[in-house]
Amino acid sequence: MIKIKKIGALLLAAIMVFSLTACGNSGEDSEDLLITSVGEVNEVENTVVKVMEAEESESELDIKYAIFTDGNIVLKNSAQVKGDVAAKSVDIGNNAKILGDVDLKPETKYEEFIFPDIPLNDSKEKIEIPNSGRYTINSSASYREIDIKNSGVLTIDASNSDILLNVRKLTVGNSGKVIIKGSNKVTFYLEDTDWNNSSSLTYESRGIDTATVDIYHYGNKKIDLGNRVEVSFNLFIKEADLNLKNSSALRGNVFSNGRKVDVNNSVNYKGLIYAVKANVDIKNSGRVYGAIVANQVELGNSSYIEYNEAYISDLFRWE
Secondary structure, X not given: OEEEEEEEEOOOOOOOOOOEEEEEEOOOOOOOEEEEEEEXXXXXXXXXXXXXXXXXEEEEEEEOOOEEEOOEEEEOOOOEXXXXXXXXXXXXXXXXXXXOOEEOOOOOOOOOOOOOOOOOOOOOOEEEEOOOOEEEEOOOEEEEEEEEOOOOEEEEEOOOOOEEEEEEEEEEOOOOEEEEEOOOXXXXXXXXEEEOOOOEEEEOOOEOOOOOEEEEEOOOOOEEEOOOOEEEOEEEEOOOXXXXXXXXXXXXXXXXXXXXXXXXXXXXXXXEEEEEEEEEEEOOOOEEEEEEEEEEEEEOOOOEEEEOHHHOOOOOOOO
């Protein structure tokens, strides 16, 4: 069982005052809020002092099912799920199997994640990497566009510091590559992105074993990862649909407020798909190792889902 921790501040109780005359911290090192109010009725003055104590709440969302939906699960012919599932109904085709328990009245509830505010990007700068060309970025920056042409290589060198790239459009052409160098954090803010056939995002020292890149996609255009794409990143989606095309490989977690996630034929996905509003469709021979939280899930012929804690991050925070 994997636990995702949700951390947020509790709302503080309101008080009625005649007029607010002072507001501040109750002590030098305190996070409590001190409110002093002075009111006067019939020439009688009274002072009220209220200390509002700061509180934090923590609640944990257990990712304990291979599939959890608020709707239905459909398994077509020879589809298989290894792990427990929860749904309102389950439709199982010929030779399809669920190797685990089926919960038709789950008590668990999942919330959509809160997408963060993204800084405005009004940059006019564009990077264009020609066919088979190379380019290196080694510091945070904003760009109107990064266009990696066919077989081009963009190296992001995070050896010395974390890097944040705010890019309105990122295009990775056929067989184009994004290579992450160094061990510091790399974050993208993207409005639009296209990953064409056989493109990749990998790590110089470790392939795609561990995702340490976060991509925050704030646009509404569908995200397409082309045929045979190989990438390793955590993807946070404000509202767009996601399409993983045939034979692609994705290592990382997807948190989406979009309405559709397609995992197409022979895709190999390792991670958590957390998309409470989405219909998730695993096409023929698609394979998911991790877990899915969605509105509805359909598994095509010979597709496979396996609950696997090793491919799910154990902590995800939002306020």
